Amino acid sequence: MTYEQIVEIIGGEGDILSESGNEGDQFHTVNYMYNGEGDLGANANFTFQGGKLQNKTQMGFK
DSSP states (O other), rough: OOOHHHHHHHHHHOEEEESSSSSTTTOOOOEEEEEEEEEEEEEEEEEETTTEEEEEEEEOOO
């Protein structure tokens, strides 16, 4: 998946937590966080490398 697909599904843009490399490069890596509703601290993190989703974590959602 791409970041644009995630934005479409979730309905908004995430906050950038970290970024390394240059945009357009194969190893350009960006980590986004979305705050959620549910338990205190509910959130989801998405890591993209080269424009493709590499990892997703979530916690605290109901």
